[in-house]
Structures are given as C-alpha cells and as structure tokens.
Amino acid sequence: VKDKPLKGMKVVVTAGPTQEDLDPVRFMTNHSSGKMGYAVARAARNLGADVTLVTGPVSLRKPVFMDVVEVRTAIQMFEAVEALKDEYDILVKSAAVSDYRVERVSDHKMKKQGNQLTIDFVTNPDILAHMGQLKKANQVVCGFAMETQDLVENATKKLVNKGADLIVANQLNEDAAGFKKDTNVVTILTGEGITKLDVMSKEALGYEIMNRLLQILVKKRGI
Numbered sequence: 001v002k003d004k005p006l007k008g009m010k011v012v013v014t015a016g017p018t019q020e021d022l023d024p025v026r027f028m029t030n031h032s033s034g035k036m037g038y039a040v041a042r043a044a045r046n047l048g049a050d051v052t053l054v055t056g057p058v059s060l061r062k063p064v065f066m067d068v069v070e071v072r073t074a075i076q077m078f079e080a081v082e083a084l085k086d087e088y089d090i091l092v093k094s095a096a097v098s099d100y101r102v103e104r105v106s107d108h109k110m111k112k113q114g115n116q117l118t119i120d121f122v123t124n125p126d127i128l129a130h131m132g133q134l135k136k137a138n139q140v141v142c143g144f145a146m147e148t149q150d151l152v153e154n155a156t157k158k159l160v161n162k163g164a165d166l167i168v169a170n171q172l173n174e175d176a177a178g179f180k181k182d183t184n185v186v187t188i189l190t191g192e193g194i195t196k197l198d199v200m201s202k203e204a205l206g207y208e209i210m211n212r213l214l215q216i217l218v219k220k221r222g223i
C-alpha cells in the first residue's frame with residue numbers, strides 16, 4: 001500500500017479543450033493539448049487510484065487501466081462530471097473549458113455574407129464552481145487557473161469563488177509553462193497558503209498535485 005497510497009480512492013480528472021459548434025462545419029476551441037490533465041490522470045492511476053478521465057478532443061494516446069469518457073462540448077463535459085458527483089474522492093479539473101458557447105448553432109453551413117459577422121454567445125455552466133458547491137465534506141476538489149496577468153490574485157479568487165480545496169495556477173506567458181509544452185511552472189494555492197514550485201515536467205507535476213491532494217483528503221477525513 002505504501003507506494004499505492006491512492007488505492008481504494010476514486011479520482012476523476014478532466015483534460016483537454018472543449019469545442020463549441022458554430023455550425024455543422026466550424027467550432028470554437030482553445031490550444032489545450034491535454035498533456036497536463038493526462039499526466040495527472042496517469043499519476044493518480046500509478047498511485048493506485050481508480051481513475052475516470054473525462055477528456056475533450058486531443059491527439060494523445062488513450063491511457064490504459066482507467067475509464068476514459070470522451071466529450072466535445074462544455075455541456076457534455078458538465079454532464080459527464082456531474083454524473084460522477086457521488087462517486088469521486090478527488091476531482092481534478094485541468095480541462096480548458098470554453099466560458100461561452102454560441103446561442104443558436106446554425107443547422108446549416110453559414111454562408112459568407114458582407115464584411116462583418118456578429119455571433120451571439122451565452123455563458124457555459126462553470127463545472128468547477130458547480131462541483132465545488134455540490135462537494136461533500138469528505139471530497140476534495142482541485143481546479144486550475146490559467147492566467148496571463150495577476151496570477152496569484154486571480155487564482156485566489158478562483159480558489160474562493162469556485163469552492164476548490166486547491167488551485168494549480170499557471171501563467172501562460174512563462175517560457176516553460178502552459179499549452180502544449182512538456183513542462184509547467186505553477187503556484188499552488190490552498191486555504192493554508194501559497195507555494196511557488198520550480199519548473200518541472202508535467203509528468204512530475206502530476207504526482208506532486210496528487211500527493212498534495214491526498215494530504216488534504218487525509219486531513220479532512222482524519223485518517
């Protein structure tokens with residue numbers, strides 16, 4: 001059990017981008033490759049957890065020995081994660097979820113017309129905030145914060161407003177951090193304090209995050 005400290009635990013991880021359709025041909029998305037979330041999911045599995053990975057469309061190899069739920073839109077990701085609300089011990093929301101979706105997806109390919117195009121967007125549900133609200137006293141929720149400025153300030157707001165136990169904050173404009181890279185530079189925020197970590201591989205960071213979340217779980221449950 002010593003090297004499998006998450007044995008018997010259920011861990012849900014989200015990863016990758018979401019895609020929001022404009023019409024049957026086009027969609028809006030972001031640059032997330034899924035590398036960060038997949039690394040977290042593999043670390044959780046290797047530490048002994050029973051893992052469900054809810055993933056947006058990525059071109060990474062599907063990890064083995066875990067459940068993989070493939071979704072495309074933020075609404076689909078919301079439904080997949082919410083369905084697991086009573087089952088998880090630890091939830092890690094590394095996915096880059098679109099804050100908005102198109103109000104009315106066109107049934108047919110939009111025709112080119114004029115020199116300007118105006119599209120109405122509506123907000124997507126905030127999955128992390130929703131799960132933070134539903135969270136039971138013995139469950140641990142971890143979010144990410146992707147910022148381009150005021151990292152700690154913005155991430156602190158996300159920690160509080162989204163009901164997370166831990167936020168992994170990354171600043172996109174740091175060289176070794178962010179989308180698609182194999183490394184990341186993060187600051188970890190919890191109710192107990194703020195820790196800036198050195199640059200590390202996303203693989204190693206996956207273990208670092210899971211170990212910290214396990215400590216929080218142990219403390220909450222007094223085990």
Ligand code: PMT
Pocket residue numbers: 016031032033034035036037074093094095096097098099124125126127128129142143144145146147158170178179180181
């Ligand atoms: O996939 P990679 O290429 O490896 O890149 C990694 C990463 C940069 C995508 C990752 O490290 C990261 O920062 N993921 C979170 C991206 C994000 O959406 O950050 P945010 O600050 O916009 O959102 C804050 C948190 O709320 C996140 O946990 C996000 O999953 C969650 N959220 C946001 C909007 C929404 N509608 N629902 C959510 O659950």
